[in-house]
Amino acid sequence: MINGCAELIDKRYLERAERLGVALLCDGVKKSGLDISNCGCLDAGIMPVDRGMAMVGTALTVETSEGDNFPIHLASYCASSEGYVMVIDGKGYQGKAYCGDLIMAACQAMGFLGMVVDGYTRDRDGNIELGFPVYSRGFMPNGPKKKEEGNVNTDIICGGIKVCPGDLVVGDSDGVCVIPRQHIELVLDMAEEKLAYEAERRRTIEAYREAKKNGTELPQLAPQWVLDMMKDRME
Numbered sequence: 001m002i003n004g005c006a007e008l009i010d011k012r013y014l015e016r017a018e019r020l021g022v023a024l025l026c027d028g029v030k031k032s033g034l035d036i037s038n039c040g041c042l043d044a045g046i047m048p049v050d051r052g053m054a055m056v057g058t059a060l061t062v063e064t065s066e067g068d069n070f071p072i073h074l075a076s077y078c079a080s081s082e083g084y085v086m087v088i089d090g091k092g093y094q095g096k097a098y099c100g101d102l103i104m105a106a107c108q109a110m111g112f113l114g115m116v117v118d119g120y121t122r123d124r125d126g127n128i129e130l131g132f133p134v135y136s137r138g139f140m141p142n143g144p145k146k147k148e149e150g151n152v153n154t155d156i157i158c159g160g161i162k163v164c165p166g167d168l169v170v171g172d173s174d175g176v177c178v179i180p181r182q183h184i185e186l187v188l189d190m191a192e193e194k195l196a197y198e199a200e201r202r203r204t205i206e207a208y209r210e211a212k213k214n215g216t217e218l219p220q221l222a223p224q225w226v227l228d229m230m231k232d233r234m235e
Helices: 012-018 024-030 070-076 101-109 124-130 181-214 224-234
Strands: 053-063 085-101 114-121 134-136 154-160 162-165 168-172 175-179
Touching: 012 053, 012 168, 012 181, 024 168, 024 175, 024 181, 053 070, 053 154, 070 085, 070 101, 085 101, 085 154, 085 168, 101 114, 101 124, 101 224, 114 168, 162 175, 175 181
Parallel strands: 053 085, 085 114, 114 134
Antiparallel strands: 053 168, 154 162, 168 175
16 A cells, blocks of 8 residues: 655754653653654664764655565655655565665655664765665665555554654664654653753752862752652651
8 A cells, every 4th residue: 555645844843852862752751751663763773874974854664574665665666756765664674674775865856854773874984974864673695676666654663652644754873763743742841851951960060069079068869759759658
């Protein structure tokens, strides 16, 4: 089944997500109380091909299996791709690479912002030279087969997380998270609150470091929530 792409996520949301990154967005899910599996984090085995790769975009989904990359080709060339991240449910298949640097270069040229593969890729050096963000379970030199059309732009499971066309996909050196489209604004709000908290904590840590260095009175370093939990346990 091949469906059209979901509407691109509003640029304002994408810009906010870029300033936050994966860890803070996952914290935002937790803080929101939303029932999202693993706070939207894909399996820890799905990591960037090279440290420093980062992407923020709208999900275009692909479902395939057993190292068949024909569906990836269909998704690459039959859609208006500007602004999308291709998220591929490859069932974690280990025997073949789903894609290499040629199709990655083509996707980059088409306007994709990155690729997430629940499976394996190849041509690592070529991928790094492209500067195209790709996240996968690792590397397998054995090339893909081309047989079934699979599914494009249907709901999938990638790295243990449900991904729907149009969801927010964010990747950085820590891994990948997916935020359901209907919850993007709430999660961003909560993540930005956590960002403000972390900025205040860094100021406190720096003040402690300076006071210790100068031999002046030390400020309280433990966060309030730690003090509260310690107090509860002593009562």
